[in-house]
Amino acid sequence: MCRWLAYSGEPLQPSILVLDAQHSLVAQSLDSPLGAETVNGDGFGFGWYPSGTTRDPLPHLFHSIEPAWNDENLRELTMAVESPLFFSHVRAAGGPPIQQTNCHPFRHNRWLFMHNGSIAEFGRLKRDLTFAVDPALYPSIRGTTDSEVLFHLALTFGLQDDPVDGVRRAIRFVEETGHAAGVPFPMQGTVAVSDGVTLWAFRYSTQGRTRTLFHSADIPTLRKMYPEADRLSLFGDRAHVVVSEPLNDLPGAFLEVPESTVVVLDDTGYHHEPFLPHE
Known part of the structure; x- marks a missing residue:
């Protein structure tokens, strides 16, 4: 389907993750070993909250139908800004056309949203x-x-x-609508949501076989584990990233989010909560 990452922490130049990591999001757009599709070249999106905003932050968006690996504007933009919270997404179109309005993340007021997965037989359920x-x-x-x-x-x-x-009620409604139409497994995917302060990341599917989702270990922990890893000096102690698949090969650097779980990331760090639609 797609690949995405979400960062929260000290203001950071997004290119450090989007472009420069060992398995950066741009690298994953060309080759995502854990993805449903190896190549995610049907457009991309980047959404960020401006550094220094503390009340009702309004995010900015940049969308393109170009493959992420082929867009110089993405490089220029992610090198030019710093942000304490940003989303980025590379798309593998599963049916809907390749157009800017179909690129993630989506925005409503101060909220950002992105998704990797699908609503099964969406054409039948869309109305x-x-x-x-x-x-x-x-x-x-x-x-x-x-x-x-x-x-x-x-x-x-x-x-x-x-x-x-x-999100729980929305997914429950999707499942109820799908089941009424004879669709056995209506919901699939990982979802990221933020208001510019807190980040929520969901891993859930009706079938219980959801697309992969990981989050980074705490930076102070990683510094102790890998004292010679100079790249860790680029990140502050509060830097955290949630990703479709790990951005490097360091053992223990990324931890898999369990099935049917929501990860809440705030100023105190990660909190895992069970996530199942109420029956």
């Missing part, structure tokens, strides 16, 4: 799912992807007040 979106939010759907509809369902079900419950 019922889309019509369940709050009419006030419906005009904000600009593209044709299942991911954007899922985001707007989560907003409809209260994401801005309680992100975990909003």
